[in-house]
Amino acid sequence: MSAGRRLLDDCFLHDRDRMRHSEVLALISERLSPIVPTELVPLREAAGRILAEQIAAPRDVPFSDNSAVDGYAFAYADYFKRNTLGIRTRIAAGDLAPVEIGKGEAARIFTGAAMPTGADTVAMQEDCELSEDGSTVTVPKGLKPGANRRRAGEDVAQGSIAIEPCVRLRAQDLAAIASFGFDQVPVYRRLRIAVLSTGNELVEPGSADPFQPGLVFDSNRTMLAALAETLPIEITDLGILKDDASLIARTIEDAAGKHDVILSTGGASRGEEDHVVTTLDSLGKRHLWQIAVKPGRPMVVGQIPTDQGDCVFFGLPGNPVAVLVCFLLYVRPALTILGGGQALEPVRYQLPAAFHIARKKTDRREFLRGWLAIGPDGITRIEKFPRDGSGLITGLRQATGLIELDEAVNEVREGDRVAFIPFNEFGL
Numbered sequence: 508m509s510a511g512r513r514l515l516d517d518c519f520l521h522d523r524d525r526m527r528h529s530e531v532l533a534l535i536s537e538r539l540s541p542i543v544p545t546e547l548v549p550l551r552e553a554a555g556r557i558l559a560e561q562i563a564a565p566r567d568v569p570f571s572d573n574s575a576v577d578g579y580a581f582a583y584a585d586y587f588k589r590n591t592l593g594i595r596t597r598i599a600a601g602d603l604a605p606v607e608i609g610k611g612e613a614a615r616i617f618t619g620a621a622m623p624t625g626a627d628t629v630a631m632q633e634d635c636e637l638s639e640d641g642s643t644v645t646v647p648k649g650l651k652p653g654a655n656r657r658r659a660g661e662d663v664a665q666g667s668i669a670i671e672p673c674v675r676l677r678a679q680d681l682a683a684i685a686s687f688g689f690d691q692v693p694v695y696r697r698l699r700i701a702v703l704s705t706g707n708e709l710v711e712p713g714s715a716d717p718f719q720p721g722l723v724f725d726s727n728r729t730m731l732a733a734l735a736e737t738l739p740i741e742i743t744d745l746g747i748l749k750d751d752a753s754l755i756a757r758t759i760e761d762a763a764g765k766h767d768v769i770l771s772t773g774g775a776s777r778g779e780e781d782h783v784v785t786t787l788d789s790l791g792k793r794h795l796w797q798i799a800v801k802p803g804r805p806m807v808v809g810q811i812p813t814d815q816g817d818c819v820f821f822g823l824p825g826n827p828v829a830v831l832v833c834f835l836l837y838v839r840p841a842l843t844i845l846g847g848g849q850a851l852e853p854v855r856y857q858l859p860a861a862f863h864i865a866r867k868k869t870d871r872r873e874f875l876r877g878w879l880a881i882g883p884d885g886i887t888r889i890e891k892f893p894r895d896g897s898g899l900i901t902g903l904r905q906a907t908g909l910i911e912l913d914e915a916v917n918e919v920r921e922g923d924r925v926a927f928i929p930f931n932e933f934g935l
């Protein structure tokens with residue numbers, strides 16, 4: 508009996524010449540550099556923007572020694588000799604007049620108030636005993652020299668570089684910049700990105716009533732618009748384009764002159780209705796097409812020269828799971844670098860698998876959808892969404908991260924350690 512002709516039931520059989528995950532990342536980090544100018548923005552509008560210049564402290568923070576508590580300030584040397592001190596003066600936070608205390612004296616002081624000259628130590632008021640007439644204070648033994656005193660410059664010393672360029676400004680970074688007294692901050696301008704979908708089957712959510720077989724609501728642009736919120740970028744929505752080569756070429760050529768990056772989904776593979784790669788070839792240069800990664804194999808990356816400079820082009824596959832995975836793994840670091848930032852590798856956790864995969868193809872890297880669960884034995888394991896189809900948005904929703912199986916893996920047994928990358932590593 509003849510075995511018959513074997514059909515290819517896996518679109519990844521020919522992975523050998525495809526660019527590997529690590530090569531795609533190397534290409535992104537080696538070839539891309541910031542393409543946006545810098546600008547000064549008000550501090551209050553700088554959250555999430557990428558810092559363009561280092562920020563050094565123009566003066567000590569805090570500016571002067573001050574008290575960490577409400578209490579009594581004195582010289583430790585006096586207190587060491589006798590623990591009842593005469594109250595000389597009162598200093599509240601914000602009092603600007605310089606104050607001095609003498610030997611055997613204490614100052615009534617409040618949290619944040621500048622330390623008087625002559626004092627180096629503060630006792631908390633709860634620990635002290637005030638005389639009936641309020642003229643002296645008795646401080647219990649046991650305080651250390653310099654207790655409850657915050658030193659000038661203990662947070663940041665004058666002239667030291669507090670924030671390096673290329674960081675994405677977080678709330679705590681902005682607090683530091685505010686503590687230096689700056690009300691503006693130099694940042695990279697937001698990347699301008701055009702987003703489009705291709706596909707005759709696609710219709711806008713809210714349209715196509717009655718809905719018909721063969722139609723698909725466009726979910727990719729909604730997902731990409733939300734992903735854009737996690738980066739300092741500005742999106743122009745170019746909508747849905749029919750699978751029409753000249754329409755796609757005209758739209759992309761026009762958008763390239765006005766944007767730093769174009770991001771398309773769909774039409775990236777080899778079918779006659781897929782025009783994205785041929786369009787990129789006709790307008791610019793292709794850097795990669797086809798990656799040894801699942802999902803996301805047909806991803807294409809290139810650049811389109813324009814009078815205004817080069818526009819970087821990402822053509823993602825149409826399947827929503829491939830869109831999210833490719834965006835997080837490749838587009839996001841690329842946008843970060845193009846926008847002036849540093850693309851950091853996401854943290855991976857090596858944990859035992861709670862699932863079994865009998866056969867995985869080697870020579871390609873796979874990213875599956877999963878989440879962490881603590882078993883009755885108290886051990887955290889990785890669970891996998893049971894179905895792997897690239898069209899299943901449900902798996903993306905149930906997951907809290909990506910399971911990464913590298914090229915060498917050909918089987919996963921329960922208990923094998925595998926890598927898990929939480930979505931929050933990508934700002935999601």
Ligand SMILES: Nc1nc2c(c(=O)[nH]1)N[C@H]1C(S)=C(S)[C@@H](COP(=O)(O)OP(=O)(O)OC[C@H]3O[C@@H](n4cnc5c(N)ncnc54)[C@H](O)[C@@H]3O)O[C@H]1N2
Nearest residue numbers: 518704723724725726727773774775776781804824825826
């Ligand atoms: N003969 C082969 N066919 C396919 C292969 C292959 O190797 N040989 N690869 C498969 C893989 S893997 C992927 S991924 C897809 C990607 O192809 P395209 O990038 O050309 O994407 P489309 O064909 O346009 O769409 C794929 C799928 O996704 C749906 N889609 C597209 N855009 C959207 C959108 N904006 N919102 C929601 N859903 C969208 C579309 O309807 C298709 O179902 O090719 C495989 N085929």
Ligand code: MOO
Nearest residue numbers: 802803804829897
């Ligand atoms: O890899 Mo396709 O990219 O299965 O969705």
